[in-house]
Structure formats: C-alpha cells, structure tokens
Amino acid sequence: MSVETTGRRRRADGERSREKILQAAAELATIEGLNGLSIGRLADTVGMSKSGLYAHFRSKEELQLATVETASRILAAELEPGMVAPEGKARIVALCDAFLSHVERRVFPGGCFFASGAAELSTQPGRVRDAIATSYRDWIALLQGEVRTAQAAGEIDEGEDPEQLVFELNGILVAANVFFLLFDDPAELVRARRGVRERLENSH
Amino acid sequence: MSVETTGRRRRADGERSREKILQAAAELATIEGLNGLSIGRLADTVGMSKSGLYAHFRSKEELQLATVETASRILAAELEPGMVAPEGKARIVALCDAFLSHVERRVFPGGCFFASGAAELSTQPGRVRDAIATSYRDWIALLQGEVRTAQAAGEIDEGEDPEQLVFELNGILVAANVFFLLFDDPAELVRARRGVRERLENSH
DNA sequence: CCTACCGATCGGTAGG
DNA sequence: CCTACCGATCGGTAGG
DSSP, X not given: OOHHHHHHHHHHHHHHHHHHHHHHHHHHHHHHOTTTOOHHHHHHHHTOOHHHHHHHOSSHHHHHHHXXXXXXXXXXXXXXXXXXXXXXXXXXXXXXXXXXXXXXXXXXXXXXXXXXXXXXXXXXXXXHHHHHHHHHHHHHHHHHHHHHHHXXXXXXXXXXXXXXXXXXXXXXHHHHHHHHHHHTOTHHHHHHHHHHHHHHHTTO | OOHHHHHHHHHHHHHHHHHHHHHHHHHHHHHHOTTTOOHHHHHHHHTOOHHHHHHHOSSHHHHHHHHHHXXXXXXXXXXXXXXXXXXXXXXXXXXXXXXXXXXXXXXXXXXXXXXXXXXXXXXXXXXXXXXXXXXXXXXXXXXXXXXXXXXXXXXXXXXXXXXXXXXXXXXXHHHHHHHHHHHTOTHHHHHHHHHHHHHHHTTO
C-alpha cells in the first residue's frame, strides 16, 4: 500500500468525519439555536473531543457558517421533488408541498432550519445572519421566477404582483412551520396546503 | 414618619425595580432569546448585581415566566387601538395594523416577542414554552371570534372556515415580522397590510 | 439589595 | 484527532 493511498484514505476519513459533524450540527441547531449550539455538546453527540472539532473548524463562527451551508444542501435535496415538477404553477405547488413535507417528517427536528435561524439571528449582525438572509433571498427569487413563468404561460393573472404573491405563499409556509411545532398539530400543515392552493386559484 | 409608611414605600420601590427589570428582560429576550438572556448581563443592563435579581426571581425560569407575562401586557397595550375599533371586519384590520405598527416601531427591538419566543422554544418542553403557546392560542381565539362576529353581521361569507382564515391572516403577520427584521425592509410591512386587506375582501 | 463565593460549562489554545 | 489546560461567564447560594 503506497503512501499516496494512505493519504487518500486519511483525507476521505476526514471528509466523512466532517460531514458527520455538520449533519449533527444542522439538526441540533434547530433545537438549541445556532448560538445555543455548543462545541462541547456537539463533540459529545458525535463522540469526539472538543479540540477534535477545532481541527475541522477554526472557530465557532466557521462551524456555524459550514452548518448553514450543509442545511442549505439538505433543504435543496428535500425540495428536489418540487424542482422536477412541470415549471410554473405546478412547480410552485410541488415546491410548497415538498417544503411542508420536510417539516412534517422532521428532517430537522426543530422545523425549517432557515426559519429557525432567521428568527434567532435576524437582529444579530454578522456573517452567519448574512448567509441565512442570502439563502432566503434565493428561495424567494426561485418562487418569484416560477410565478413569472406561470404568468407568461397564462396560468396566473398578469395583474398579480409576483413579490406580493410570493410573500403571501411564503407567509403560509412560515406560519405552518412555527405553529406545527408550537402546537404539535398536523392540522396546521393541512391548512397550509389548502391555503397555498386557494391562493393560487384566486390568482386566476 | 411611621414604620407603616416606610414599609409601603419600600414595597413600592421593590415593585418599580421589578418592573424595570422585566421591561429590560422583555426587550433583551427578543434579541438574545429567552435562553440566551443571562442574569448577569440583565443585571448590568439595569445597574444591579446578579444576586439583586435573585431577590426578585428565585430562578431563571421564574424570571422567564414573569418576562412572558410582562411581554403579554405590553402587547395587549399595543393592540388596544385595534380593540376599540368597531367589532368584526374593521376590528380585524385594526388589530393586524396595530400588530404591524408595533413591529415597525420596534417596541421590542427583535420584533414580536411571541414569534421570537415560539421559534426559540417550540421544541423545548417546559413552562415557558407553554406560557407562550397559551398566549398565542388566546390571540388566535380573539381573531377567530372577530371572524365569527363578522360572519354573523354578513361582513364575511358564512362559507369561510374561521380557523383557515385566521391561519392565513396570522401567517401574513408572522412572515412580515421575520422578513422585516431579516431584510430590514419596510416593504414587507406594506405587503402585509395589503395582504390582510385583500384576503378579507376575497372572503366576501 | 450587596459582596463573595460555588461547581459547571463556555470558546479557544498548546503541544503532541 | 487526543489530553490538558486557559480566562470568562453561566445559574445559583451563603450570609449579611
């Protein structure tokens, strides 16, 4: 076995270990918060020493930023069933359903990672807050693009303001997330699915 | 000056001091979170020693519970302009406007105390979480009552499900709160006011 | 309401 | 990736 092979294996182990840490961090952060998440407890969770984590991330902020990135990839994978639906109105409904499904299945135990992170960090300036805001802007821009596509296809009235419509749809999703968790009641998700559909019907 | 008078004054001083602590706690909690709020920093903020706070509150949980109660009274006072509007549809609009106004004026620097608290504590069982859930239920029940009154008066279609309608209105308010803070953009509040009005118009 | 203190835990570092 | 450690801060208490 050459030195090169050993080197590759070591690097691969490091990658796997890093992924394991970030997966746990993304889940824990939706319960403890991104600030409440402590490196000591995270280390215990993944069966590692605190300084073991510092070998992967130079500071808590670096860990938080990598965690946001990981959460972003997890959410993108969850939204994939929506992204493969026919563009326009159908895709908007499928994206909203995929979002609500990932909340219901508690992919993140504390609900949507970004709703949780936004609520916690919206008043705390810094790189972590900015990363969350950027992810949210991307999500909103994605939905707005689909609204415009739907308008061009005649599925949604040209008189609808895409920003207004997406604000309202997103409001339904955010509310479903927080009240599903607070009241532990799936009826909130049912109301959200109905709300999304009726809002889109009323837009044509 | 009698002993009795001194006793009364001392008690009044204690009350004022307690109110000062709780006012600061309610504001700080929307930035640091109800868990992130530390007794040491809160003591510094109000110019008192840590153990001075423990003379008022036996534990952090007691302080948190008293803080939720204070926030509830602050919010009720903010909603008063809505409560004095004519019952039914007008009161619903006025209540939503009063809510959005208190967010815009940053009565709590981190936005709605209960949205912030719900996002933080919805997955953390305990008395504080329960107190926030109860306050939210009261708010929702209040709006649902106004919807039924409006239906009885013929202002809102009898076919509307009050739970569904209030879920959607509340969704607009929750979304306005989080995105106004995250993007620091008053346009989110404009969209919320428009969304509330259009949703109510479409219900008749 | 204060000073003085407790054990536990925080983020982070030295050195290997 | 580890052990061993740092100063700071946490919630909370003793005693006044």
